[in-house]
Structures are given as structure tokens and as C-alpha cells.
Amino acid sequence: MKLVVQVKLLPSPEQAAALEATLRACNRAAEHVSQTAFASGVMDRNGLQKLVYTDIKASFGLSAQPAVRVVKKVVDAYRTLAASLRAGRLGRPSSKRYRKAVGSAVSFRPEAAQPFDDRCLSWQTDARTVSIWTVDGRMRGIRYTGCADQLKTLAEYRKGESDLVRRGGKWFLIATCEIPEPEVFEPVDWIGVDRGIANLATTSDGTNYQGRRLNRYRRWQARKRAELQARCTRSATRRLARHAKKEQRHAAHVNHRISKEIVSVAQRTGRGIAVEQLDGIRERVRLRRDQRGTLSSWPFHQLGQHLAYKARRAGVPFLAVDAAYTSQRCPRCGHTGRANRPTRDRFSCRRCGLAGPADHVAGVNVRDRARSAWVFVTMPVPSPA
Numbered sequence: 001m002k003l004v005v006q007v008k009l010l011p012s013p014e015q016a017a018a019l020e021a022t023l024r025a026c027n028r029a030a031e032h033v034s035q036t037a038f039a040s041g042v043m044d045r046n047g048l049q050k051l052v053y054t055d056i057k058a059s060f061g062l063s064a065q066p067a068v069r070v071v072k073k074v075v076d077a078y079r080t081l082a083a084s085l086r087a088g089r090l091g092r093p094s095s096k097r098y099r100k101a102v103g104s105a106v107s108f109r110p111e112a113a114q115p116f117d118d119r120c121l122s123w124q125t126d127a128r129t130v131s132i133w134t135v136d137g138r139m140r141g142i143r144y145t146g147c148a149d150q151l152k153t154l155a156e157y158r159k160g161e162s163d164l165v166r167r168g169g170k171w172f173l174i175a176t177c178e179i180p181e182p183e184v185f186e187p188v189d190w191i192g193v194d195r196g197i198a199n200l201a202t203t204s205d206g207t208n209y210q211g212r213r214l215n216r217y218r219r220w221q222a223r224k225r226a227e228l229q230a231r232c233t234r235s236a237t238r239r240l241a242r243h244a245k246k247e248q249r250h251a252a253h254v255n256h257r258i259s260k261e262i263v264s265v266a267q268r269t270g271r272g273i274a275v276e277q278l279d280g281i282r283e284r285v286r287l288r289r290d291q292r293g294t295l296s297s298w299p300f301h302q303l304g305q306h307l308a309y310k311a312r313r314a315g316v317p318f319l320a321v322d323a324a325y326t327s328q329r330c331p332r333c334g335h336t337g338r339a340n341r342p343t344r345d346r347f348s349c350r351r352c353g354l355a356g357p358a359d360h361v362a363g364v365n366v367r368d369r370a371r372s373a374w375v376f377v378t379m380p381v382p383s384p385a
Contacts, residue, residue, distance in 0.1 A: 116161065276326060285317050332354045
């Protein structure tokens with residue numbers, strides 16, 4: 001499986017100036033290549049490279065391999081845009097956002113990330129330094145640092161391109177690592193995970209990961225965002241961007257912590273992990289105006305992704321099951337009805353009287369569905385007569 005490892009660069013002032021000049025030159029070249037691709041309609045890598053290769057080497061001071069990386073970066077950007085259009089992530093073809101996306105060339109920020117392959121960037125993992133091509137020549141001995149686990153993964157499994165990123169005045173390298181996947185074991189049972197807003201995750205074991213602190217933090221961020229938006233200044237706009245990134249990092253940290261704990265419990269007890277299939281939930285539900293912001297900022301998808309990749313890395317079975325009526329179905333007698341959930345937090349079966357926290361009951365239903373689904377998945381296919 002592929003993972004990315006981020007390390008922080010510690011360049012000297014001279015090295016940092018060379019890195020900044022390189023990043024800006026590559027993105028100016030990418031902007032030129034994007035305009036050429038949009039005007040000519042040539043979006044394939046070989047055809048576009050024939051059109052612009054000589055020009056960007058002469059005009060932007062790029063050597064051969066960085067010029068090739070710039071062309072590939074532009075081609076990948078247009079492929080990503082096409083995939084987003086097909087998936088409907090930019091709305092319908094008649095929407096303003098869709099028309100704006102297809103009506104102009106893809107643009108690149110002056111300090112957008114730039115990929116480097118092993119010809120442009122080499123790692124000295126023992127010395128914790130890198131050697132990287134720049135417009136001012138090859139810069140050698142640039143130190144980097146990171147946490148011990150990431151540095152170990154980087155030294156053992158790094159493979160492919162690395163992205164040079166500047167964020168908040170600091171320099172980072174994001175490297176791709178190919179980690180071997182352990183064989184998935186046969187689970188003795190399942191841990192059902194119900195994802196929610198008030199409670200970010202509730203397992204069938206009864207473990208509850210409350211979202212109260214995260215929601216309170218988001219409300220505080222929303223108030224600060226409204227205050228900054230009312231100022232309408234450039235400084236306020238920059239601060240808004242910093243606040244948004246900080247909020248995203250905080251939510252990602254919470255999801256990492258929750259998923260890590262659930263996967264470790266599953267691995268220790270020999271069980272699999274089952275979650276609800278929540279794709280398209282934002283389009284299906286209809287909420288009051290004051291609830292829309294809460295739903296749109298609900299990080300359930302990220303939590304599911306973290307659970308999935310951490311489970312793969314640990315060899316833990318992972319399933320996504322049907323989410324229909326998991327909070328309204330009684331796991332004991334099977335009775336399903338809206339009246340079984342008189343309040344958001346409480347479940348009380350109208351037929352057999354089973355009562356308990358609604359999110360816990362939903363987690364138990366997810367676990368039961370995973371048991372049935374796994375039997376079907378592992379059932380041997382009968383041989384043809």
C-alpha cells in the first residue's frame with residue numbers, strides 16, 4: 001500500500017532562497033504549459049511535451065528532467081479536473097462553478113507544490129540530508145527532520161516522487177512510500193462503528209468518542225471567521241486561510257487518534273472493523289438552515305478513510321455495510337420503526353422493550369450486518385456442473 005511521509009526541511013538562508021526561486025520558476029512554467037494545453041486542446045503527456053519542452057527550458061531556466069516533471073504536473077491537473085467533472089463534484093454542467101472550471105485554463109499558485117523524481121532529488125537517509133536540483137544549481141546537504149516512525153518508514157520504503165512544499169514560511173518534502181501489506185486475518189468477530197456528529201464514533205463495544213470538544217472548537221472558529229470576514233481586508237483574508245488550515249489539521253488529528261485506537265483494539269482482539277456506507281448522505285438528507293454548516297463540516301469521510309488504511313496496514317479486515325435504519329432497528333427482535341428512537345440519544349424498541357443509547361445500538365446493528373456480509377464474501381463459489 002502507498003503512504004506519504006512528510007518531513008520538515010531545515011535549509012540555510014541561501015538554500016531557502018534557491019528553493020523559493022526554483023518553486024516559483026517551476027510554477028511559472030506550469031502556468032505557461034497550462035495555457036498552451038488549454039488553447040491547443042492537447043492534454044496528453046507526449047503531445048504536450050513536444051509542444052512546450054524546448055520553450056520552457058529556454059524561457060524559465062529549467063533543465064531537462066524538471067521540465068518533464070512540470071509537463072506531467074499539468075497533465076495530472078487536467079486529469080484530476082476531468083475526474084471531478086465526471087464525478088459531479090463541481091455541480092451540474094449548467095452551474096456557475098462547472099462553467100468556470102471548463103471555461104479557463106488550470107492555474108498554479110506561485111508557491112504550489114512541485115514534484116521531483118530521483119534524478120532531481122536524492123535522499124541520504126543515514127545523514128538525514130537531501131540533494132535537490134534548483135535553478136541556482138544542485139543544492140547538497142539540506143538537512144531534514146521528522147518523527148522517529150516517519151523517518152524509519154522513509155528509510156525503508158520510500159519509492160517514487162517527492163513533492164517540495166512551502167507552507168507558512170516553512171519547507172517540507174512529502175515522499176511516497178510503498179509499504180507491504182500484511183495478510184488479512186480471519187476475524188473471530190466484528191467491531192461495528194457508528195459515525196455521527198454529536199458522537200464522532202461509537203463502537204458496538206460501547207466505547208464512545210464524543211464530538212463535543214470538536215464541535216465547540218468549530219463553533220469558536222466559526223465566530224472568529226465571521227469577525228474576520230466582516231473586516232474585508234487583505235490581512236483578514238490571510239488570517240482566514242490560516243484559521244481554515246488550522247481547523248482542518250485539528251479535525252484530522254482527532255480522526256487519527258480515534259481510528260488508531262479502534263484499529264489497535266481490533267488487532268489485539270482478532271476482530272474486524274465494520275462501518276456504515278455513508279456515501280451521498282449530504283445529498284440525501286434535508287436539514288434546517290442552522291444545521292447545514294454542521295453537516296457540511298462533519299469529517300465522517302476522513303474518519304472512514306483513516307480506519308480503512310490503518311486497518312489495511314495492520315492486516316485487520318474492514319467492511320462497509322448498508323447504513324439503512326441502523327439507528328431504528330432493534331438488534332434483538334429485528335423490529336424497525338422511527339418510533340424506536342424517541343430522542344436523538346435514546347433507543348427504545350416498541351416491540352420487545354430493548355433500550356439503550358441510540359449510537360451504541362446502531363454500532364451493534366453495523367456489527368451484525370458485517371457478520372452476515374462476511375459470511376457471504378468468504379462463501380466459496382460453487383464449481384460449474
